[in-house]
Amino acid sequence: MQKISVAIIGWGNVGRACKRAISECSDMVLAGVVRRPSSIGKDEAELQNTIVVSDIKKLKSVDVALLCIPSREVPSRIKEYLELGINTVDAFDEHERIIAVKRENDITAKVKKAVAIIGAGWDPGTDSAVRAIMRMVSITGHTTTTFGGEKGGRSMGHTVQAKQVAGVKNAVALTLANGRGKQKRRVYIELEAGADLKMIEKEILSDPYFSSDPTEIIPVKSIDKYNTLNHSALLERTGMEVNQRYEVSGINPEFTANVMVCAARACMAAASREDYGAFTLIERPLIEFLPGNTLEERLEGY
Helix, strand or coil: CCCEEEEEECCCHHHHHHHHHHHCCCCEEEEEEECCHHHCCCCCCCCCCCCEECCHHHCCCCCEEEECCCHHHHHHHHHHHHHCCCEEEECCCCHHHHHHHHHHHHHHHHHCCCEEEECCECCCEHHHHHHHHHHHHCCCCEEEEEECCCCCEECHHHHHHHHCCCCEEEEEEEEEECCCCCEEEEEEEEECCCCCHHHHHHHHHHCHHHHCCCEEEEECCCCHHHCCCEEEEEEEEEECCEEEEEEEEEEHHHHHHHHHHHHHHHHHHHHHCCCCEEEEHHHCCHHHHCCCCCHHHHCCCC
């Protein structure tokens, strides 16, 4: 069986984790890593024996592009790769925009005979699937998702956005529980010399990533002490005399990368049936994300 050729777009925490995940999948091969031109030649030890390019067109053959880039860049980049006939997977994390992004890219995917799976990470992604199952178990009821717990966990999208603010040398944004189904943000920042803290605070607090939740900004000499990659989520649903509780924790980039890599498999399954278009994770059959050449292998533990 021909292996799925996968390209990693971006080389942050998720991109690195995707490379590790691909190496564990016998049905996949890494076509290469696409980076900004200014980053070519960096991290040579990690990218040893790996093709690194600044344009995906320089890679010989790519079935699926994993978009491991800042979330706000994802919508336009989906279309860019679909136009080339390349299937895409992303972990786009702006819940309220996912349906719009799906619709914006669906026609392009159909015309170019490609597949895009949008929001295929931790949350949105597998947590979305769990919430859907909870709705099946309790037809009427109320579902809440509480992130971070008391210690807090790294939010990748919020961290990326905080780092991009002018005057910020480095940052990490933590999500902490703030009551059931609610969260608050704690942002640790290292400042550039001469940076205006008040202006930085104003920009962060007005950003849609942060403006809807209580946010505390704490300047520190170094974020190393706070720079965790761990995260957690507690999903709960009550209704119809059924109480459900699902708790998950782990290293956020690894979790996200594993889901994205498995979604590459689902992309190819859909494309093989000419079921082209843009989809959210829960629109694709779960079994198509799983490894295995036979039904018995894929249903292991069923």
